């Protein structure tokens with residue numbers, strides 16, 4: 315772990331069920347490879363994960379089982395370790411590649427910006443040569459304009475100890491927001507292609523479908539149906555991503571999916587028993603064996619107490635040389651990037667969804683009332699009344715009371731988006747846009763303009779407010795007790811994930827009390843320089859660039875026809891820099907004073 319990481323919190327544990335074939339999964343790590351430096355429960359870093367995987371590989375060899383490592387994309391955007399360098403990822407790609415990942419694919423974040431997609435092609439694909447799969451993703455070579463597969467379309471291999479013949483695909487959901495140097499082919503079209511149709515006819519013991527794809531979405535349903543149309547009985551293991559939640563899905567009695575949350579909070583564990591191995595042909599005995607297959611999942615909290623618990627090791631025996639070297643490289647990178655430089659002292663916790671919006675502790679109320687109202691200013695139009703719209707998904711993490719650092723800046727707001735505007739929009743029409751963006755409706759029904767894309771991905775699974783046990787939020791992380799067995803009479807539970815999925819509520823490796831969350835809107839709005847009395851005739855309609863397609867559609871619905879050429883620059887800097895500037899100016903007090 316990093317020297318400044320808080321010590322992990324003790325809690326009752328569930329052990330990991332081992333099978334013939336076992337998996338560790340990461341997804342949506344978004345650059346959090348130093349771990350969470352303000353949250354003990356997730357404070358292990360990428361180096362610790364490397365040590366953990368090495369021990370688990372050793373154990374697999376000892377018991378004659380297999381262990382495969384999976385990563386399903388969105389490795390970038392969301393943490394200073396990736397976002398604070400120029401070019402981005404100067405250190406992060408080299409740190410990430412140290413893990414011995416067996417099957418890896420891309421996420422949507424690798425493709426939003428053309429430079430990031432180019433780095434995917436020139437760095438990550440070669441770093442994971444032969445392991446990187448791009449079943450529905452092409453890259454456009456900058457030199458020639460030629461369109462080529464980003465990486466191989468699928469991979470077949472036989473596992474080391476059990477001799478299980480695996481055929482692995484690597485998909486991205488039907489993403490349309492990519493820069494123009496990549497082409498994402500819809501999954502539904504890809505599965506009609508000749509290579510895919512031939513692949514699903516191959517004689518293998520297991521289909522492994524990894525993807526930056528939600529487990530319950532239409533893409534995996536289509537892939538499942540396609541494979542089953544040729545192989546009615548071959549086990550299929552899916553690994554998902556994108557929605558940032560811990561999740562598990564049952565497609566049929568031999569097809570399951572797991573998804574390991576987000577931000578290096580969770581390492582997914584999956585074990586399968588009863589697979590026909592060693593390339594043997596089906597025989598009645600095998601069929602019998604396979605009908606009693608089992609698929610079991612765990613969501614591992616990413617901290618050292620858990621890692622030591624699952625490996626049976628201790629503080630001195632757990633770290634491996636390789637793991638320690640990677641932790642040291644992370645430390646050096648963080649230092650070089652000055653990620654601990656303090657920009658100010660956050661006066662209170664500001665939560666995305668743990669407190670109601672609007673409210674004093676809502677990150678979005680702070681954004682609306684304090685930040686946007688003060689940074690959305692174009693000097694030559696500073697007195698012009700304006701509405702400023704921001705999508706809630708642009709903010710990626712809570713702010714904790716205390717030092718707000720260069721790292722916190724990228725954790726909260728990693729994107730390079732800028733403020734744009736349309737001038738002199740009739741106020742009546744402009745004021746109808748926010749309700750439209752928040753209520754959705756049929757005007758946004760096209761594939762490119764799904765309403766959920768405006769909000770944080772976690773919101774996809776929050777359908778109503780949930781009020782957990784009330785405890786002081788800061789104190790909730792403090793515990794000095796040692797690790798406890800599961801059946802302790804009065805377990806000292808701390809708040810954390812309490813996952814309910816298709817297999818029930820026993821998936822988390824650590825027992826927690828549930829966390830409170832409230833629903834949040836898709837977008838918020840700040841009204842600035844409004845007349846003291848009455849409404850203005852027209853306003854400058856300002857917005858973060860990500861929402862432009864939705865804004866133009868909503869305005870058209872109100873009867874105002876604008877297009878891309880009506881949109882102009884409002885501020886030249888990235889919003890992230892405007893926010894950091896506001897924090898430096900307004901939270902400049904040193905936390906120690």
Ligand SMILES: Nc1ccn([C@@H]2O[C@H](COP(=O)(O)O)[C@@H](O)[C@H]2O)c(=O)n1
Nearest residue numbers: 422556707708729767768769770771860
């Ligand atoms: N420039 C951007 C890029 C993304 N977003 C928000 O993130 C969501 C996607 O997040 P995942 O980690 O699940 O891929 C997207 O739907 C937007 O809400 C953004 O605001 N600005």
